[in-house]
Amino acid sequence: MSKKEKLIARLLSGPKDFTYDEMRTLLCYLGFEERSKGKTSGSRVEFAKDAYTILLHKPHPNNLLKPYQIRQIINELKTLKLI
Numbered sequence: 001m002s003k004k005e006k007l008i009a010r011l012l013s014g015p016k017d018f019t020y021d022e023m024r025t026l027l028c029y030l031g032f033e034e035r036s037k038g039k040t041s042g043s044r045v046e047f048a049k050d051a052y053t054i055l056l057h058k059p060h061p062n063n064l065l066k067p068y069q070i071r072q073i074i075n076e077l078k079t080l081k082l083i
Contacts, residue, residue: 004029008083011074018070019063020056027054027073030082052080 001009007026011018024034024047032047032054043058054076059065065073077083 011070012083014067014070014074016064016067018065020059020065021063023056023065023069023073030077049080 004026007022007029010022011026027047028034030049032049035046035048043060045056045058047054047056054073056069056073059069074083
């Protein structure tokens with residue numbers, strides 16, 4: 001099983017300890033490019049692929065994504081038929 005497949009399986013299991021770094025790695029494997037929304041964007045980050053974008057807030061002070069963010073990413077990747 002490749003690292004990409006392991007990350008997808010981990011994401012779909014709905015873990016409570018999925019990190020932003022893991023999410024960024026997975027989205028990059030799937031062809032997304034991470035972009036900052038500008039100087040005044042704060043913790044908002046955009047992941048873009050072709051004409052589609054996924055907006056996230058970087059978690060802070062720790063690196064763990066919230067359950068609603070994990071559900072959002074799963075739904076959007078299923079909509080795009082990437083998982």
